[in-house]
Amino acid sequence: MNRQNESENELSGSNHGGQLCAAAREFGLPKNEFLDFSANVNPLGLPAPVKKALKRELATVVHYPDPQCQELIEKLAAYHRVDPETLLVGNGAAELIYLLAQGIASGKTLIPVPTFYEYERAVKVSAGQVIRFHMREDQGFRLDLGHLTQELGGVSAVFLCQPNNPTGYLIPRDSLLSFARQCEQLGIFLIVDEAFIDFLEAAELLSLINVINQFKNLVVLRSFTKIYAFPGLRLGYLVANPSIIKRLRSLQPPWSINSLAQKAGVVALDCTDYVQRTRNLIKQERTFLINKLEKINGITPFPSEVNFILCKLDSTLIDAIALRKFLGQRGILIRECSSFHGLDEHFFRIAVRTHKENKILLNALERLNK
Numbered sequence: 001m002n003r004q005n006e007s008e009n010e011l012s013g014s015n016h017g018g019q020l021c022a023a024a025r026e027f028g029l030p031k032n033e034f035l036d037f038s039a040n041v042n043p044l045g046l047p048a049p050v051k052k053a054l055k056r057e058l059a060t061v062v063h064y065p066d067p068q069c070q071e072l073i074e075k076l077a078a079y080h081r082v083d084p085e086t087l088l089v090g091n092g093a094a095e096l097i098y099l100l101a102q103g104i105a106s107g108k109t110l111i112p113v114p115t116f117y118e119y120e121r122a123v124k125v126s127a128g129q130v131i132r133f134h135m136r137e138d139q140g141f142r143l144d145l146g147h148l149t150q151e152l153g154g155v156s157a158v159f160l161c162q163p164n165n166p167t168g169y170l171i172p173r174d175s176l177l178s179f180a181r182q183c184e185q186l187g188i189f190l191i192v193d194e195a196f197i198d199f200l201e202a203a204e205l206l207s208l209i210n211v212i213n214q215f216k217n218l219v220v221l222r223s224f225t226k227i228y229a230f231p232g233l234r235l236g237y238l239v240a241n242p243s244i245i246k247r248l249r250s251l252q253p254p255w256s257i258n259s260l261a262q263k264a265g266v267v268a269l270d271c272t273d274y275v276q277r278t279r280n281l282i283k284q285e286r287t288f289l290i291n292k293l294e295k296i297n298g299i300t301p302f303p304s305e306v307n308f309i310l311c312k313l314d315s316t317l318i319d320a321i322a323l324r325k326f327l328g329q330r331g332i333l334i335r336e337c338s339s340f341h342g343l344d345e346h347f348f349r350i351a352v353r354t355h356k357e358n359k360i361l362l363n364a365l366e367r368l369n370k
């Protein structure tokens with residue numbers, strides 16, 4: 001990507017997957033005809049109880065939403081067994097990332113890359129300084145926390161994505177906890193983005209939410225939009241010390257979480273069977289996809305713990321920009337990864353979807369060698 005395109009994308013925040021409107025214009029197909037592997041959203045779709053509740057709740061949009069999100073906060077507090085004072089709900093995790101940058105990460109902020117781009121953009125928008133730490137391809141993009149610790153001098157905040165988008169790497173919980181303790185001792189804010197952790201079987205054990213009371217400077221960020229398949233509604237939350245919550249709440253616009261999203265969140269938290277079915281499906285289909293991808297000449301999938309897979313194309317094959325076009329013309333969307341710092345045009349990311357959908361993608365990829 002050239003510098004001008006890069007800065008245009010930085011301004012518009014447009015370099016993400018799931019851009020169905022743009023794809024419909026580019027490839028001349030109706031939005032609903034695409035198989036979307038470019039956004040990492042639960043392939044089971046909206047849980048049935050959420051759909052029902054949304055229909056019922058529609059009549060309430062003639063009123064303002066509850067600015068305190070009280071019902072949802074109480075439900076979340078019971079769900080995670082935390083004090084309601086430690087919770088803040090946002091218009092997607094994305095809104096909270098921007099509030100965090102404004103409120104606590106507006107100084108020198110350390111971000112391991114490749115990772116989700118909005119951390120960097122939010123820090124820059126808040127006039128903060130971004131220090132990138134490069135995870136290395138020859139180490140499978142694993143995060144070397146020992147080396148990261150050496151970069152903490154003068155840093156006021158660190159963003160970590162757990163598991164990481166787009167690499168699928170999960171930091172072992174013990175190492176992450178000792179890193180969090182180091183940050184705490186140094187007075188550095190540590191933001192751990194667990195937007196995708198719900199897709200993992202051991203999510204509850206892996207999450208840092210259950211140790212939040214031991215930290216003043218730790219923030220755990222979560223999203224409803226991926227696991228419950230409603231990115232169009234926008235809903236996320238964070239868990240942190242009440243003093244951080246107060247500071248961030250004072251920066252948040254009123255009514256930023258609409259009533260439909262609040263209700264969807266309350267109902268979604270009871271959809272435990274749906275989450276279990278999702279976890280089983282993702283585990284099985286991720287193994288299926290990785291095994292099949294490994295057999296396609298010129299494609300190397302990276303190991304993943306979650307509901308998406310990073311892949312590299314051999315330079316003898318077409319690059320990922322051309323691959324995106326090749327598949328897009330066939331109604332299949334993937335995320336080409338050249339806009340991620342630390343990756344280039346040889347990388348692409350796919351979401352793990354249903355067996356039938358995954359087979360369609362694999363068939364199209366197999367055609368590359370014919």
Ligand SMILES: Cc1ncc(COP(=O)(O)O)c(C=O)c1O
Nearest residue numbers: 092093094116165195223225236
């Ligand atoms: C790692 C990560 N965090 C946060 C978000 C934003 O989530 P939300 O839809 O809740 O704003 C995304 C979206 O892709 C993401 O990949």
